[in-house]
Amino acid sequence: MSESLSHNDTRTPSPPYGYSRECHHSREQQMHIVAEYHAHKIRPSRIAYRVGIDIAFIEALIAGEEEAERFPRLVADYRRKRYQQRMRDSKRRRGVSRYEQQQKIEREYHREVDL
Numbered sequence: 044m045s046e047s048l049s050h051n052d053t054r055t056p057s058p059p060y061g062y063s064r065e066c067h068h069s070r071e072q073q074m075h076i077v078a079e080y081h082a083h084k085i086r087p088s089r090i091a092y093r094v095g096i097d098i099a100f101i102e103a104l105i106a107g108e109e110e111a112e113r114f115p116r117l118v119a120d121y122r123r124k125r126y127q128q129r130m131r132d133s134k135r136r137r138g139v140s141r142y143e144q145q146q147k148i149e150r151e152y153h154r155e156v157d158l
Contacts, residue, residue: 066095074110075117077101082121082155119156126152 068076073096080090087105091098103109126148133144 066097068094068096073100074104074114077104078114078117079121081105082118082125122152122155 066073073094076094077090077096077100080093081104085093087098087101090096090101100109104114107114129148130145133141133148136144
């Protein structure tokens, strides 16, 4: 793992430089894609690599330089959907394991919302 990542950082490391992908999505679709990936804690360089969206656009969205009102609402919506999906998935577990998993999901969601 990279020195810049803390020991509790579970994100995937960035891809090697020189790898890129051509983007075939409209600007509107790109904004939704970035919001969803950002809600899932995917790094901007990784988003750019996976989907081919210009990293400058990704960073401008995250920094609030573009779509300053709309983008945070999209991210919040995708975080809520992620939370709901994780809670549904936790129902496969039973007993204490289920309870602990749901408590973990609750804590993570509230920490993200408070950011």
